[in-house]
Amino acid sequence: MSNVIPLHGDPHETAQRLLPWYVTGTLDAAEHRLVEDHLAHCAECAADLAGEERLRAEVAALPDAPPERPAAQWELLRERALASAASSRRGTSWWSALPTGRRIALAAASQAALVLLGIGVYDRLRQPAGGDYHTLSAPSAKGEQGGNIIVIFRPDSPEQAFRATIDAVGARLVDGPTAAGAYVLAVPNGRREAALATLRKRADIVLAQPIDGERAE
């Protein structure tokens, strides 16, 4: 299906290939006139035009799958954006910080960048509640590896499945749930891609993404 058939200036062939965009009204004036002039005296293309209009209408009317948990999706993206903005100000990894509360303000993001530089307050930031930001992907005080995968489980996932999924990829639960209901997992860096691939195929996972090192293009 990928072979390209060049146009050779045949008005009939040209009109045939432009019909979809003639129907949607997206041709430029010259092309629109070319197709219109051809349609006036080509019964085959005139008949095709009717079918083309119906085909476009039927495709455009096909039902769309509703997005899953749209509010949570925005919350997740919002957290990523805030963390990225904070990390870009620090000049460090784009997901080295995550907000934990829905009420967090943009002003707190800049404060967080300063706070994260202070070792003395590090332990306070690691508390699951109360702090505005904490470094979910940072190493722990015990020297353990920080989180490098963020996942969202289906809301109806039982705890047993939750544990089984984490065990299946050899991960360690680092933090969560965040405001978007996400959890941060840690897996050895060499196994992260394999872990992500496994997580993404599990039915109880809505989303699994790397949270450091894979900056958007």
Add this chain to the structure above:
Amino acid sequence: MSGDRQARFEQGTWSDEPALLVRVRAHDLAAFERLYRRYHPRLSRFVTSLVRRHGLVEEVVNDTMMVLWDKPESFGGNSKLSTWLFAIAYRKAVKARMRDDEPVADEEAAERADDDAAPPDRDFGRQRTAAILQGAIGELSPDHRAVVHLTYFQEIGYREIADILGCPVDTVKTRMFHARRHLRRKLSGELADWI
């Protein structure tokens, strides 16, 4: 995009986009949210035509929007913002599909079409047609599906589609030609009255 929606766009309903982009460059989260809510439905539907697993769709859409947030300066204004976003989404979807090892054709859609190919019933004719059409679209390659979707659903011109997919305009026309032929062949028995 409906003709009415296209007209509203051309009349400048979205003329707030330059101002929103300036605010996004200053990391204004409210401006970013406004653009997200504007483009999320269109991007989601487009990406759904390329990858099937829902979690992967959201991942691609969010990654696409993060490019806007992280690197707004990379949008030079030489194209519509929608073209730029669709192009990023397309590249990310292709990568995600390869990484996720998704099948090229939507086998489930094809199976649904087969299941729905029951004897004609006037009461269910429309649903039948939609099911067969979905199955036929699912049998297309992702690149052919993308052209069909961008043409019929998003109502984007072929030159802009070529920009989005990063291919020559003749390739877009050829893909559409073959895709239409496939869809017509699949629907010919069902819709002989209008195809």
